[in-house]
Amino acid sequence: MGVVQTSKKRALEFVIAEQLVEYGARPKLVALLTDISEGYAKKMVRDINGDGGGKRAKKDPAIWFSQAPVRLQHGDRFLMTYFKTEKSIRMAKRLMTAYTEYLYLTQRSNTKDRDPELGFNEAHDLLQLYNEGK
Numbered sequence: 001m002g003v004v005q006t007s008k009k010r011a012l013e014f015v016i017a018e019q020l021v022e023y024g025a026r027p028k029l030v031a032l033l034t035d036i037s038e039g040y041a042k043k044m045v046r047d048i049n050g051d052g053g054g055k056r057a058k059k060d061p062a063i064w065f066s067q068a069p070v071r072l073q074h075g076d077r078f079l080m081t082y083f084k085t086e087k088s089i090r091m092a093k094r095l096m097t098a099y100t101e102y103l104y105l106t107q108r109s110n111t112k113d114r115d116p117e118l119g120f121n122e123a124h125d126l127l128q129l130y131n132e133g134k
Helices: 002-023 027-033 038-049 060-068 067-083 092-107 118-131
Strands: none
Touching: 002 027, 002 038, 002 092, 027 038, 027 092, 027 118, 038 060, 060 118, 067 092, 067 118, 092 118
């Protein structure tokens, strides 16, 4: 019974990792949010997106956000959706749910900034900054 349960859990990790890659997550973020190694996450990114590493991390996400007020507005929109999500679900699912809601709200807003300013990686960076109190 333990082997079957382990196989199911491992398969679920791959499914979640694939979803994260489809959202645009960097290999390092995929590895952080799942039990998949960063090396295998790089292979997944390459297989799914056709490139080697996904988007590069920002050197200083706090500076990147502060360079454009619209990014802060979108960041606020994302955080609002994130904190509305169920706290008991795992982080990867919670991020994907909140990011999907952020995209939905952004595309249906009555303002001129209907294009999302935040990618999935930037949304995670913002959450990290928020949790650090920055």
